[in-house]
Amino acid sequence: MKSTLKMAMATALLGSAIGLASPALADFPEKPVEMTILFGGSAQTVGQILADGMSKALGSPVVAVSRPGGGGAIGYSHVNGTDADGYSIVWNSNSISTVHYQGNIPFDYKAFAPIARIGSEVPVLAVSTKSGWTDLKSMAEAAKAKGQPLKVGVSGLGSFTHLAAAALFDKLGVKVVYIPYGEGRAPAELLAGRVDAAIQWPGQFIPHVQNNTIAMLCSTGMEKIAIEIDVPTCHEAGATDLNVTMWRGLAAPAGTPDDVIAKLQDAAKATVEDEAFANAARNLGFEPGFLPAAEFGELIASDDAVISELMTTLGLKNK
Template sequence: MQATTIDHSRRRWLGAIPALSGALLLAPGFARAQGSAYPHRPIELVVPWQAGGGADVVGRAFGAAIAKYLPQPVVVINKPGASGVLGLGDVVNAKPDGYRIVLSSTELTFLNHLGLAKFSYKDLRPIARLNADPAAVVVRADAPYATLEQFLEAARKGDANIRVGNAGHGSTWHMAAAALAEKTGAKFNHIPYAGGAPAVLALLGGHIDAVTVSTAEVSSYVAAGKLKALAVMADRRVADGFEKIPTLKERNIDLSIGIWRGLSAPRGTPDDVIAVLKGAVAKAVKEPAWLEALAKLHFSTDTYADDAALEAVMARESEFFKALAGKINLSS
């Protein structure tokens, strides 16, 4: 009798195993326990700009730095076009699982205000800001302008045709030049290029009269005496060769514009996935190789910000650029 009871109990237990197994497979964390914790395959980092540019170099340098703190590699995918709209939009519409993230930048806060994108910064979830640098107003060393005031005075003349290069229609540097014109009454002929670097090369070749790009993109040429910086669009003076260059605010022009680059994921990406990425990023930004890469490019090395701080920056900039977009005509 006892043996029969035990045998019957065993059969009931064995019969419950399939149901129990199914419940475990559905239980939170079971997949991670089985060795598929995030990330269990390579992470794609979309760079919305062309290969070889500043954003691309930053993306690849950071991909190498963060590899030490993730079990899977970060693979850079360039998706340039439309001042970042193509690459940013690609990740806005990606599956929110953490396997496709984007190297976001200042453009994310105003492309929608210009009517160039249907998405806004709210459609991506910030992970961290990696670096930030101000814009500079730069001319050739042999230009007839010794000061910013002389440059702006020339640009106020109706027939001056001052050609100012930028990183593409609707880019941060386009907005910077347009904002400077709006603030000062200057008139610029905006010339778009496929990035800040090509615009700088055009200036060196004498094809345009000035550029508004990051200090990092012109630092080596300024140091070599080939280009001349007239002002920086920052709240305070900039180091790395720009210590003697005045800010716009020192010239009574209340304008401060720069560019930041960070990491963002599709809105809806789970908190635990974001936590993994945030933790890895916080460690990677301290890597000597990463800091050396930034320094070599003359980028700032002390402007890291976490997700909450970056979201606050984006909210503030979105309001600023929304107001600016209503005042300026980017086609002129």
């Protein structure tokens, strides 16, 4: 009788323990989720809009915190050092591969658990309208005739825009000198004449194109970017088969519970599928395109291999 009573009490206590453990995940989030933003410009703007949308979907704040620097190294290192509980996530991109192979972080994409791809963004090549260059061909011909390297502005040496620029000018056979500038500085550097051309996200250039002070000559993806301004692809403009596109998404430290990843994924999906988010993002040259965690993880791994090979070919790989 006593033995049976003890077993019943033990079973009850075990059931209570399980009952207390389960709601910890079911109640996620119980406090604000911090989203680390790695870059400024359109990445920061879209990231903030995403955080606002996810806050509504989760019913709890998602706070966007800017941690730029080192081509993403500072932000990735911060999130990598936090607990794997879903309360610290990163607005990530292909930069996880470029910054790793550049040698700026000791870990690679496997240090993070994918949450969802949010969409993609394609760099564009832009010049000042004072240059007189109206297309990629005229710029390349002028550069070759001059016999001196073009000064090309990029976000940072070893950054994704540097990779895109190197791939483009390698195909064109044009000699260049890469000049890094601070976040959001591309239009100012072009207009001041400190660089001859710049590779950057279209959202930074659109107002200046509308004012006829800057021209976007081409975009580096295989498909045209979905903005009101008609910009040919670099493939169409003469850099045959060039296809360099950046995905952007969300990730958490590896080991974050699947239940938590699922809740964050669902909040991201609800936000991306909201028409207001889609319209705001497209106005910045960002194309929404949701992928769930599993498919996003496959994309990250596939692109990592491509980036590794491309950086090796272009002499940009240090790791």
